[in-house]
Amino acid sequence: MESTRVVPRSSGATQFCIGRMVTRFGLLTVGATRGLRAAKARIEELSESWPGDYVVFLRNTGRVVAKASSEFQTG
Numbered sequence: 001m002e003s004t005r006v007v008p009r010s011s012g013a014t015q016f017c018i019g020r021m022v023t024r025f026g027l028l029t030v031g032a033t034r035g036l037r038a039a040k041a042r043i044e045e046l047s048e049s050w051p052g053d054y055v056v057f058l059r060n061t062g063r064v065v066a067k068a069s070s071e072f073q074t075g
Contacts, residue, residue, distance in 0.1 A: 014060060018042055021053040036065060043068045 016039040019027040030046065033039045036056065043054040047070035056066040 014058065016056050016065070017059045018046070019055050019057065020046070020050070021055065027055070032059065040066055040068075 014034070016033050016036055017029055018031040018033070018039055019029050022028050031042060033042060039056040043056060043066070047054060047068055051070045054068045055064050057064045
């Protein structure tokens, strides 16, 4: 994951958006929270059932503030 900025949808109150990387530069927004701690917890939950690369970004600036990565494992 090289991209560290996301184009914001709109400005407003601070909101932490959760996105799943679907291509090297493509992002699917899968949720939002009001707190960074809640957003980090949510990407941990998501990565357990839907492995992949996730980012948390500020909705009003597009700045990425957290990343997580998981891969599907068998065994």
